[in-house]
Amino acid sequence: MNAEFIGALEQIAKEKHISTEVLIDAIEAALISAYKRNFGSSQNVSVVIDRISGEVRVYAKKKVVEEVQNDLVEISLEDARSISKKYDISDIVEIEVTPKKFGRIAAQTAKQVVVQRIREAERGIIYDEFFSKQNDIVTGIVQRIEKKNVIVEMGKIEAILAPNEQVPGEVYNFNDRIKVYVIEVKKTTKGPQVLISRTHPGLVKRLFEKEVPEIYDGIVVIKSISREPGSRTKIAVHSVDPNVDPVGACVGQKGNRVQVIVDELRGEKIDIIKWSSDPAEYIAASLSPAKVLKVEVNEAEKSAKVVVPDYQLSLAIGKEGQNARLAAKLTGWKIDIKSESQDNV
Incomplete structure (x- = not known):
């Protein structure tokens, strides 16, 4: 490897938003394994790449001891001091052991490491990008x-x-x-x-947030959503500004806002309901489009008996019980629906 390699490495690091130092550290670590694998060495070695010239050097690390028992990892005090007078017992001496043919192995290893690290970095960038979009909608x-x-x-x-x-x-x-x-x-x-x-209630919530400025701005708040994907959704909304009609804001002029969402959901019906802190009022609204005559609530059991006109009973319950089921899920209340004539019995 040479100075051109270092220059190329710096350019790649800049383009891929990776630290040059991180790349070089990774190459050095990989070269230690490459050295041991290719030269069958059990020595304790380190590899250093010159950050300017790109030159690669391998050093064997040896501990200074009084009596050498393993010359691969140990060196006598006498031999250590022949290198430098500064060494003492237990010091670590680094002796260059760079093989003559190590350059080709180093270049090949470096290429593999760089490709791998770039792939990892790109995966990391993509992960971060999409992790930030979790619980959001994308096209x-x-x-x-x-x-x-x-x-x-x-x-x-x-x-x-x-x-x-x-x-x-x-x-x-x-x-x-x-x-x-x-x-x-x-x-x-x-x-x-x-x-x-495509089935998550959060999809509907995000579509309304993007389509209705009052929701995006926090003036209108989505309190609850219940959904049976592809068929029907009920959404309860509340306005923090008494001058803003939350249902009207969501429906839009001539129904244009809600229609965009219905089209995106390929015709799924959407009931927009005004949320209320009064359970009876909220439950009555949740059964829309059916008209409700009265609601009797049992706070302790969180259940309610709802009375509707005889001709509205099937509408209130809905096909296969769907309207009643969605209303119960939306409000969190158990709802028992009776017709006016049933209630009078």
């Missing part, structure tokens, strides 16, 4: 399907949309642009692994 491009996993390209990395994170009925075609929610970023031996979702 990706569908690449292929492997064992029911949808592989989505997101810049420098491919993310995995597992079967249980895919919306029932959604079809993912090659080159489709889709928004996904980043659930988790893992470090693996093959680099960062990004797990994404």
Whole structure:
């Protein structure tokens, strides 16, 4: 190796945002193994690369002893003092043992280490980039399907949309642009692994935050979300400003804001509900679009009996109980729905 190598190393380090010193330290450590492997040495050695010339030197470390029993790791006081008068018993003497043919081995080893470290550094940068996007939404491009996993390209990395994170009925075609929610970023031996979702309630939450300025600014707060992916979502919102209607802000003029989100979720229905600190009021709103006549709450059991007009019973319960189920999940209350005629019996 030579000065040109050091210059090239500094350039690579700058481009890849790696410390030159870290690279050289790694090369020196690898060269110790290369020396022992190629020259069958059991000596205690160190390798030093000159930071200016690039010259590589190997030194055997030997301990100064009164009586030498292993000349590979020990040196007599007499021999040590023939090198320098400063040495005393128990000192460590470094004796250069650089082989003549070590330059070629050093260059090959250095190349391998640099390639490996660059790969590690790039993986680290990608990991940090996507770790910061955890619990957020990103846009990706569908690449292929492997064992029911949808592989989505997101810049420098491919993310995995597992079967249980895919919306029932959604079809993912090659080159489709889709928004996904980043659930988790893992470090693996093959680099960062990004797990994404189309079913997570956080996807809906982030879509509203991006589409509704009042939510982004903190004027309107999302209190709760319940979702059955691909079918229906209920979202409870509250305004900290009495002059701002939280439901109106989320719906937008002529429904334009919520429509953008519905389109992104490929037609999933969204009920936007006004949150209330009054449980009865909140539970009644949660059963939207059904109209509620009265709500009787049991605070101790966190349960409620809801009465609706006879003709609204099926709407309140929903197909296969979906509306009632989502309302219960949204509010955290157990809800028992009765029609007006059932209540009067």
